[in-house]
Amino acid sequence: xxxTSAETPWAFGAAPDPEDVLAGVDxxxxxxxxxxxxxxxxxxxxxxxxxxxxxxxxxxxxxPDLEDDIALANVALDLLGQARLxxxxxxxxxxxxxxxxxxxxxxxxxxxxxxxxxxxxxPDAWHCARFVEVENGDFAHTIARLAVFATVRLAAFQRLxxxxxxxxxxxxxxxxxxxxxxxxxxxxxxxxxxxxxxxxRRRLLEGLRALxxxxxxxxxxxxxxxxxxxxxxxxxxxxxxxxxxxxxVAPYDGPRHTDDxxxxxxxxxxxxxxxxxxxx
Amino acid sequence: xxxxxxPAEIAGAVRDPEMxxxxxxxxxxxxxxxxxxxxVVVTLTPTYSGCPxxxxxxxxxxxxxxxxxxxxxxxxxxxxxxxxxxxxxRGRAALREHGVSAPGPAPAHEGPxxxxxxxTARALRCPRCGSAHTQLTSExxxxxxxxxxxxxDCGEPFPHVKEV
Numbered sequence: 496x497x498x499t500s501a502e503t504p505w506a507f508g509a510a511p512d513p514e515d516v517l518a519g520v521d522x523x524x525x526x527x528x529x530x531x532x533x534x535x536x537x538x539x540x541x542x543x544x545x546x547x548x549x550x551x552x553x554x555x556x557x558x559p560d561l562e563d564d565i566a567l568a569n570v571a572l573d574l575l576g577q578a579r580l581x582x583x584x585x586x587x588x589x590x591x592x593x594x595x596x597x598x599x600x601x602x603x604x605x606x607x608x609x610x611x612x613x614x615x616x617x618p619d620a621w622h623c624a625r626f627v628e629v630e631n632g633d634f635a636h637t638i639a640r641l642a643v644f645a646t647v648r649l650a651a652f653q654r655l656x657x658x659x660x661x662x663x664x665x666x667x668x669x670x671x672x673x674x675x676x677x678x679x680x681x682x683x684x685x686x687x688x689x690x691x692x693x694x695x696r697r698r699l700l701e702g703l704r705a706l707x708x709x710x711x712x713x714x715x716x717x718x719x720x721x722x723x724x725x726x727x728x729x730x731x732x733x734x735x736x737x738x739x740x741x742x743x744v745a746p747y748d749g750p751r752h753t754d755d756x757x758x759x760x761x762x763x764x765x766x767x768x769x770x771x772x773x774x775x
Numbered sequence: 776x777x778x779x780x781x782p783a784e785i786a787g788a789v790r791d792p793e794m795x796x797x798x799x800x801x802x803x804x805x806x807x808x809x810x811x812x813x814x815v816v817v818t819l820t821p822t823y824s825g826c827p828x829x830x831x832x833x834x835x836x837x838x839x840x841x842x843x844x845x846x847x848x849x850x851x852x853x854x855x856x857x858x859x860x861x862x863x864x865r866g867r868a869a870l871r872e873h874g875v876s877a878p879g880p881a882p883a884h885e886g887p888x889x890x891x892x893x894x895t896a897r898a899l900r901c902p903r904c905g906s907a908h909t910q911l912t913s914e915x916x917x918x919x920x921x922x923x924x925x926x927x928d929c930g931e932p933f934p935h936v937k938e939v
Binding site (some may be wrong): 514516517518519520533552562563565566569570572573574575576577579580646649652653661664665666667668670671673675676678679680682683686725729732733736 | 816818821823824825826827829830833848849850851852853854855856857887888890891893894895912913914915916917918919923935937939
């Protein structure tokens with residue numbers, strides 16, 4: 496990182512220009528599509544991906560074995576990529592978005608819109624679901640969250656492939672392939688933990704029960720064009736094979752965001768905020 | 776006489792930083808090379824949403840074209856989404872020569888993607904000894920685009936490029 500020079504040696508040679516993930520993509524909002532609504536939708540979908548990517552990346556070097564360390568990091572990387580595209584799409588669709596949501600962005604900031612939204616936005620301006628915010632818990636909790644999240648998101652993204660905005664539709668088409676791998680990977684672990692030892696099953700049930708009050712909010716956020724019904728069917732398949740019941744707990748009714756998100760962002764944003772004019 | 780190398784050949788010959796046995800043309804990410812207002816515009820498509828190799832590919836394309844005297848920039852094409860089916864035959868042979876198993880046909884979906892709780896069934900051979908006696912270790916290997924297998928005959932682990 497450098498605050499003074501563009502000549503700083505970097506992994507690929509000289510420091511590159513900031514990479515625009517939508518370079519050359521036609522980001523004009525099609526006629527008949529509400530640009531503000533599109534931006535809000537992309538922001539919510541991007542925020543969920545970014546926050547869960549961060550949570551999953553916390554497993555890096557801490558997972559039960561090397562393979563799963565790498566698997567969770569790769570899932571995190573996919574979600575981070577989806578987040579970058581979706582935040583960039585949100586900012587391009589609604590040019591006033593960054594100004595409204597990131598009023599504290601320092602003058603002369605070189606940050607791309609996606610970075611401004613990720614690293615300089617206060618917690619109350621995030622649109623993510625609390626389901627992805629809460630801390631990881633143990634491996635079983637992480638697997639339960641990923642299995643449910645990927646199931647819900649996959650069903651919604653399959654519908655977004657038909658979205659009238661071609662940029663969101665293209666991002667969704669790519670993400671569907673990734674989410675299918677995430678869901679199946681987490682689903683297999685879910686089954687293994689449910690049918691493994693008494694201890695693994697106890698931990699899985701505990702993780703699922705801890706997350707379940709936040710499931711309804713997540714499911715509603717992704718209920719695009721009947722996606723929820725489809726996601727619930729898949730979830731029931733997974734639960735049935737695993738002989739696990741849906742936890743009988745009421746939906747959580749509390750503040751829009753958790754303190755866990757505040758702590759996550761404080762850590763994630765600390766370097767960028769300490770060097771607000773830094774070039775990466 | 777100096778052979779004329781076109782911008783398309785230069786861009787197509789750039790190598791994937793993570794799987795350097797593959798050129799961008801063989802990987803199937805090179806979607807277009809055209810001259811526009813005295814500038815070469817190269818269109819690339821990402822393999823995965825978060826593929827960190829994209830930035831390196833972009834910089835390498837611009838650098839190699841600049842070395843040949845071209846001003847170039849890279850644009851992104853998001854649609855249609857990259858498929859492992861786009862890896863060329865030459866690319867598949869290069870993967871195998873370097874101990875990487877090439878992908879089978881990408882799955883085609885109509886309607887909801889079915890939940891698969893059994894290990895993905897793939898008929899593949901060890902790229903080292905040719906044995907069909909292989910075992911999946913993990914669906915995620917050193918890169919997001921590969922799964923990790925091991926050969927139960929020669930005992931060696933090997934990556935397999937996943938079908939997407």
